[in-house]
Amino acid sequence: MRSFASLLMATMLLTLPAAAPAADKVSDGVVRIGVLTDMTGFYSDLAGPGSVLAVQMAVADFGGTVLGKKIEVVSADHQNKADIASNTARKWFDENQVDVVVDMVNSGTALAVMPVAAEKKRITLLSGPATTAITGEKCTAYNVHYTYNNWSLANGTGREVVKNGGKSWFFITADYVFGKSLEADTAKVVEASGGKVLGAVRHPQSSSDFSSYLLQAQASGAQVVGMANAGADTINTIKQAAEFGLTPKQTLAGLLVFISDIHSLGLGIAKNMYLTTAFYWDRTDATRTWSKKFQGHPDNKKKAMPTMVQAGLYSAVTHYLKAIKAAGTDDADAVIARMKATPVDDFFAKGTIGPDGLFRHDMYLVQVKTPEASKYPWDYYTIVKTIPAAEAFPSVEAQACPLAVKK
Amino acid sequence: MQALYGQLLVGLINGSFYALLSLGLAVIFGLVNVVNFAHGALYMTGAFLAWFGMSQLGIGYWPALLLSPLATGLLGMVVERTMLRRLYQLDNLYGLLLTFGLTLIIEGLFHHAYGNSGSSYPVPEALQGGANLGFMYLPRYRAWVVLVSLVVCFGSWFVIERTRLGAYLRAGTENPRLLQAFGVNVPLMMTLTFGFGVALAGFAGVMAAPIYQVSPSMGSSLIIVVFAVVVVGGMGSILGSIVTGFGLGLVEGLTKYLYPPAASTVVFVIMAVVLLFRPAGLFGRER
Numbered sequence: 001m002r003s004f005a006s007l008l009m010a011t012m013l014l015t016l017p018a019a020a021p022a023a024d025k026v027s028d029g030v031v032r033i034g035v036l037t038d039m040t041g042f043y044s045d046l047a048g049p050g051s052v053l054a055v056q057m058a059v060a061d062f063g064g065t066v067l068g069k070k071i072e073v074v075s076a077d078h079q080n081k082a083d084i085a086s087n088t089a090r091k092w093f094d095e096n097q098v099d100v101v102v103d104m105v106n107s108g109t110a111l112a113v114m115p116v117a118a119e120k121k122r123i124t125l126l127s128g129p130a131t132t133a134i135t136g137e138k139c140t141a142y143n144v145h146y147t148y149n150n151w152s153l154a155n156g157t158g159r160e161v162v163k164n165g166g167k168s169w170f171f172i173t174a175d176y177v178f179g180k181s182l183e184a185d186t187a188k189v190v191e192a193s194g195g196k197v198l199g200a201v202r203h204p205q206s207s208s209d210f211s212s213y214l215l216q217a218q219a220s221g222a223q224v225v226g227m228a229n230a231g232a233d234t235i236n237t238i239k240q241a242a243e244f245g246l247t248p249k250q251t252l253a254g255l256l257v258f259i260s261d262i263h264s265l266g267l268g269i270a271k272n273m274y275l276t277t278a279f280y281w282d283r284t285d286a287t288r289t290w291s292k293k294f295q296g297h298p299d300n301k302k303k304a305m306p307t308m309v310q311a312g313l314y315s316a317v318t319h320y321l322k323a324i325k326a327a328g329t330d331d332a333d334a335v336i337a338r339m340k341a342t343p344v345d346d347f348f349a350k351g352t353i354g355p356d357g358l359f360r361h362d363m364y365l366v367q368v369k370t371p372e373a374s375k376y377p378w379d380y381y382t383i384v385k386t387i388p389a390a391e392a393f394p395s396v397e398a399q400a401c402p403l404a405v406k407k
Numbered sequence: 408m409q410a411l412y413g414q415l416l417v418g419l420i421n422g423s424f425y426a427l428l429s430l431g432l433a434v435i436f437g438l439v440n441v442v443n444f445a446h447g448a449l450y451m452t453g454a455f456l457a458w459f460g461m462s463q464l465g466i467g468y469w470p471a472l473l474l475s476p477l478a479t480g481l482l483g484m485v486v487e488r489t490m491l492r493r494l495y496q497l498d499n500l501y502g503l504l505l506t507f508g509l510t511l512i513i514e515g516l517f518h519h520a521y522g523n524s525g526s527s528y529p530v531p532e533a534l535q536g537g538a539n540l541g542f543m544y545l546p547r548y549r550a551w552v553v554l555v556s557l558v559v560c561f562g563s564w565f566v567i568e569r570t571r572l573g574a575y576l577r578a579g580t581e582n583p584r585l586l587q588a589f590g591v592n593v594p595l596m597m598t599l600t601f602g603f604g605v606a607l608a609g610f611a612g613v614m615a616a617p618i619y620q621v622s623p624s625m626g627s628s629l630i631i632v633v634f635a636v637v638v639v640g641g642m643g644s645i646l647g648s649i650v651t652g653f654g655l656g657l658v659e660g661l662t663k664y665l666y667p668p669a670a671s672t673v674v675f676v677i678m679a680v681v682l683l684f685r686p687a688g689l690f691g692r693e694r
Contacts, residue, residue: 045524175668204671208619208628211417212663212670215543219410235524235620243530243618245537245544264524264620302522 026069034098039077042231046258046307047105054310058317085109093120107131121332127312135358139401143357147312156276158189160365170222171200174229183228226253258307271370279308286347315348354396356404363392413543418660423556426652429636431607437643444506447626448513453479453612458621468531479609484602517623525622560649635678641691
């Protein structure tokens, strides 16, 4: 009991210096959330308007206010351009009193906004970008990387597929930073798990025809063809792999595949493929309840189930708002400290945010169902394995982030 | 060596799409004198109409092969009658700007309605499966694409270059007034010709639907290459665009075998070289 009392005293003492600015607990009398995403481009179905909706739902479910002040949501299209992203964020911070910028699907835009936010002492919550540099050498003190990163995707799919007997690999890789780093990360994991990489072919981004790359993959005789690309490129690779009779002799392994991709391909083409995801709507009662609410929302025009990016964003924003409430202020330093100190436990995931800003939680290796096995709309995945947080994400010590080293 | 054969065959398949699309462009430029930047968007429209027919109205692939180009062609004729027609007196550039604007609008509308990931169109049952050629597995549908493209391309070439109707069409570009004096309704002919070129784009769209994902951006990723094909072949040259379409497809296939990352640029390198030595293109005439 005494230790509790002293802890209480210590906490009160600690919060004392913060008491002065707490007079104006919420800056400008409003908490403004800026959703910066791809509204019309390659990633607009997996993030885009659905991301904005997820944030609006998070705010509504929180009650629309925090500490008695209104919560507002603004959004903008970054068009997948780093300069537009950083300029929009700067304008939001300087003129519109935006407190937190969220989403930023596409690593390039995320890396452009993070330093701006850090300079202005505003928080960034990333759900969508994948590069490991975000919480590695490019990490900032005001950032949380929430849903997944390349490391978790490579480890999830790479290790588990090798364990299940897929020993030899061939990569079809998008010829830019994201693709190459995803291929390198996965190849490392495959080899470390006892598999072998037989070769790789690099294709220019947004190629519509993959037949020649698929022929090379076929000729390699590899058991597994890993697709280190994303969006439309992945969709066309999968579609044409079926056409050229690659599958079912060889197995496809999707390294970054979303449920929206599977939906647009159809199970007849995507069946049996392995992929790693942070979220599947049909996993538990809680995920089902939330996802059906998302799907049935009047603003969800396409009546699509949420992707992991959108579900992660809801969870991240809720965690942020809870931190404001607990800290009694929207001051970025206090809120980010509170977010990192408080574990997350909701329908999306259980886990903690490390000093490097990476949210470590369970990931899921899933296999796409066959059309015969799918019983109702959006019944797409069988969860093959739950990958525990410790295996799904790099440890804090393994990160190249300066924040992670100093204690 | 086996891999090389495979790549060349794949190149030929891609070449047949280039040929089909650049043929439409060449017809429109050669006979109506419009640089139709909306060609890619109309190709996408053709694919979407086929998909829409299949998923909403139960119209299968075979009727779509006829209906979708017809509908796309009609759309083209409406555009020609209401907008393009007014620009014939002006420089080519105005037509290019108009069609470019149309592209943005059409793609934007489809994007708004269907999102970016697009939808899957199944391969028709009769053309499913494929044959093992020893050096590669050739899907039956791809063989069909090459065959149809060859027939349509050389059929169009024959009609335009070797028949009386074709002679009228060519005369209409050279000297519309004189032709009109002979009692030919030139404006109507122009509308129909433009409609035919656009229908070719729609036709290519239906052919492409089972292979590529039907999505709003499917046209814009192809159109630039197709323009390069037309420039290399010689703006407005029908035979040039057909031969170059197949030829550049093959070269691209070869590049994918030798050095894949250059595959998307090799067409433009060739274009630059051709422009240096033959500014009118391989088959073009100096105007």
